[in-house]
Amino acid sequence: MGIFGGNSGNAPSSEDKKSIFMKQIRQELAVAQAGELISKINENCFDKCIPEPGSTFDPNEKSCVSKCMERYMDAWNIVSRTYISRMQREQKNLN
Structure with a gap:
């Protein structure tokens, strides 16, 4: 039994903690990127395609908006694919 009453054999290793942390960071980054994508689409497409907003399209x-x-x-x-590929190549070069 561990110091605080838990089973020390089930405690996540530092590698497990790192992996969990990295997964959470990736998820948060994906959410932020999706928000940025929506914002940019709205900024670029809506303004370009709908000069005078009305009650209907x-x-x-x-x-225009769809295209x-x-x-x-x-x-x-x-x-995104190019950036990820480049980052992976650079990471391999560092190792």
């Missing part, structure tokens, strides 16, 4: 506005969002998300994904 007309078909041209819907089409703009697709292009922006495609570009975002390309940049």
Whole structure:
């Protein structure tokens, strides 16, 4: 039995703690990036496609927003994949 009454054999190792911490950081980063993506899409696409907001979208506005969002998300994904790939290469070079 451990010092505080727990089973010391079940205590997470420092590597386990590090892994859990890194997973939490990745999740928080993903949430922050998703928020940033939504903000940028709104900033770029909405302003570009809907010059005078009304109570409804007309078909041209819907089409414009849809296409703009697709292009922006495609570009975002390309940049993200490239960044991740570069970071992985640099991390391998450090090891």
